[in-house]
Amino acid sequence: MPEKHESEKTKWIKDVEKTLKRFPERKETFHTSSEITVDYLYGTEDANYNLGYPGQYPYLRGIQPTMYRSRLWTMRQYAGFGSASETNKRFRYLLEQGQTGLSVAFDLPTQIGYDSDDVMSEGEVGKVGVAIDTLADMENLLDQIPLDKVSTSMTINAPAAILLCMYIAVGEKQGVSSEKLTGTIQNDILKEYIARGTYIFPPKPSMRLITDIFAYCQEHLPKFNTISISGYHIREAGSNAVQEAAFTIANGMAYVDAAIASGLDVDTFAPRLAFFFNAHNNFFEEIAKFRAARRIWAKIMKEHYEAKEPKSWKLRFHTQTGGSTLTAQQPDNNIVRVTMQALAAVLGGTQSLHTNSRDEALSLPTEESARIALRTQQIIAHESGVADTVDPLGGSYYVEALTDELEAKVMDYLERIKEFGGAVQAIEEGYMQREIHHNAYETQKRIESEEEIIVGLNQFKLEEEVNPDLLKVDEALEKAQINNLHKVRKKRNQEAVDQKLEALRRVAIDEEANLIPYILDAVKAYASIGEICNVLRDEFGEYTGF
Template sequence: MDKQQRIKEWQEKTTQSMNRFPERKERFHTSSDIEVERLYGTEDEHYPMESLGLPGEYPYTRGSQSTMYRARFWTMRQYAGFGSAEETNKRFRYLLDQGQTGLSVAFDLPTQIGYDSDHSMSRGEVGKVGVAIDSIEDMEALLKDIPLDKVSTSMTINAPASVLLAMYIAVAEKQGVAAEKLSGTIQNDILKEYIARGTYIFPPKPSMRLITDIFGYCQENVPKWNTISISGYHIREAGANAAQELAFTIANGLAYVDAAIEAGLNIDDFAPRLAFFFNAHNQFFEEVAKFRAARRMWAKLMKEHYGAKNPKSWQLRFHTQTGGSTLTAQQPDNNIVRVTTQALSAVLGGTQSLHTNSRDEALALPTEDSARIALRTQQILAHETGVADTVDPLAGSYYVEHLTDELERKANEYIEKINVMGGAVAAVEQGYMQREIHHTSYETQKKIESGQEIIVGMNKFSIENEPQPELLRVDPTLGEKQKEKLQALKAKRDQNRVSAQLESLRAAAKSDDNLMPIIVECVKSYCTIGEICGVLREEFGEYTGV
């Protein structure tokens, strides 16, 4: 009996068996509406090794490094930041003591949109979703006793990324650590703020200028720093599916490459320091395929479209965070299981860095116990499961390779539409990506509310009167304390120097000069984030949305 005949008989037999369970009889689809067949592996779907390539070689489908985790594990980060700089510093040192290998800083909303803690817009938000940073004094407290030449730091900051990076550089200098020894990442991805997240300040054009100024400055002064983390994470959190996350993230990346080239930078000088940030969501195999497709797509674009010569320019290196929007307030311990499977998809997909969410993050900022469990999840995957023992262990799976191809195809269709509009910036200004995400989010929510999509513990297998876990509470008096610290700083600093530096910044903003050197001098002079962003608001204006 030939193979095709055996498959036909198998299909007939399994169809009879499936008829006994009508609730599982319908065809299945991934989040990106890719139809999932019962079986992969027919003769017309064969993936020989030569078509996939080798790990660490173009087009990097199988991984950006040839040895992957056999050489070293991924960087284990836990996103942390709450209350005051002193409180967050304690959490950082606790996590480092527990085996974390990199820092990841969350900033409060006033910091994210460039307001000081004493601004009227900051009322009620100081220290609530991240740490409050008003000046270099706060950054010093945040990083106290942390060796910045040995720890890689990721900062989730976008519109005022230049200011927070300048503070980090200045604090390192005070510690005696030269800028060229610093390693880490600033998110610095303003396009996804317009699309999905909303913590923007300036309009697109000056925002893109700030980003390319950072590219140029770091190329000369902070060569180990990843100057941008092009983020699909928040696009997915806003309701996008996997194909949309992939497409819109890469489209945004192309916009940054175009802006840097237009600013006169050479692609092989800045592209090796570009990094990406993806979501690890629920559909396990689709997520693995998404990461593999992303590497292949970026490699082809960098080499074939832009003509980059340096292989490091072709490599898509990425950080992953497990899906915050998938966590439930109901039965929060279930989130440990969700996070574990999501983290596993990131590891099997070849991530370079990983954050695992905590079980109680649907309710509040994580407690110390929850943060430790989330970190232990990564450590168990690394040390106990064997998944890190070989590179790209799912390669050649008919199903995974099919999903990889389909996600690449769907994502490229979106990118072609965006290119016709004039690129990602134009698409953002026209509201295209926002509308696509809103539609997908609406359709997903309808499926959840109808019970078509099951969320365990929420719309099925629920528990009545379940107990509430112990939650972390931020000091309600923090806002007033932060104001007092700010007033004390302003009373003791050299106000003439502050005024002179801010006027120098205003003049530079009106010119074509790179703004980073003067921003570094501003923070060294104890100018606050609100004062620096205030000058730029006056010169650049504010973005008010589509």
């Protein structure tokens, strides 16, 4: 049989050679976005087929035995703009349309810990997300949304502890105890230093805030994901798939190291770690990336950290389709791109998913565009059949070979980062930043030379395009938000606010103290995000760059 197979393959290769003389290939070489060479054909000799089973270590084929046959991924559309009341209307609309979880986008001042009336906030209030100054805004944001039934993801990092405390306080006002709250805070400061830039404090106190959250949630919010270790923004900054997976996993290891160093047992916090990945256009590479990352993390947690609980080995992840892949030209083409990316995430085994809207290269999404994006997920879930069996591409010669090659390249990066002393030191040396910048530059060169085709951008262009209707944030919003903040300040008990902020200042100096209870007290007194962050700025300092 092997001899017959070999002779058949030899005959096929001769046929290929004949065909190529008549019809040369479209490109000199074919490769993925990570520069992995793609061969003509893949077969049994190209990959390891000891795949294991879904729900079993090392979870290559998924973290649950039945995956989507039992429960579909959470459809968690990212939304937030203008005021808390406006965003609340969008949230309720999306829930009515069948969305199964909330995902909050905050405006830039909120992300970097400034109040809406701060001079640093001028012109940015409510523009790229919802403005949150005090607990009153969070109450409006979550009005009539039952927190014991809806999980909420919050894309917030440097001030994550403050927004989490606001969420806890709203839950209490609804009569929902913290033990019942479900959701995720992004809380990933390392990728801010690498790729995104919405940091406030230097690395050491920033890592303290994160481990304080781990410890507090372990006792008080057992169902809440304490961090979403984010490769999404690393990819948006220009990395390739291999770099995205490698740098994200390296950051994850840094958080595990910090938590263990603070005295936490790995099995007490590891089950609540979550990840956040991007989905780009190279369909099979994205699927392989998700599968490889799952296997790598399982091995690291079991073998390197010697975690004993299977839940500690599982890489649970949210996916968002690639914002940087969207084009302002011919924006309806983005619906097709998003569909492919979402399908890759599902075939890769994601636990939750956000699909970008067609107009996001131009503005915040309109209601119609947001509905189409949600409907994309629903059609994949209920009409395509891809959710009816577990890991349907498992055993594909190409997918398994690509998964193995991606894993090997990710491990090479992890070894290099280890030589620096870990992720924090590699970031301080600028290593990850340089790697991302180099890849972004090379990608842009390929696009400009048309080696890489972007439909509607450098090929298949239209002479005249119809401008779509875009969502515009009312310029009057900033003034209204500032007026509301001033009303809260007049109404609250200022003496109580001052006492809570002074108590926070005292414990900030004590590195052994957990800051979260003190932040929660300040939040409940209606201290603003800017006031709380300014106390911490005074004690921790501000980060100005490596």
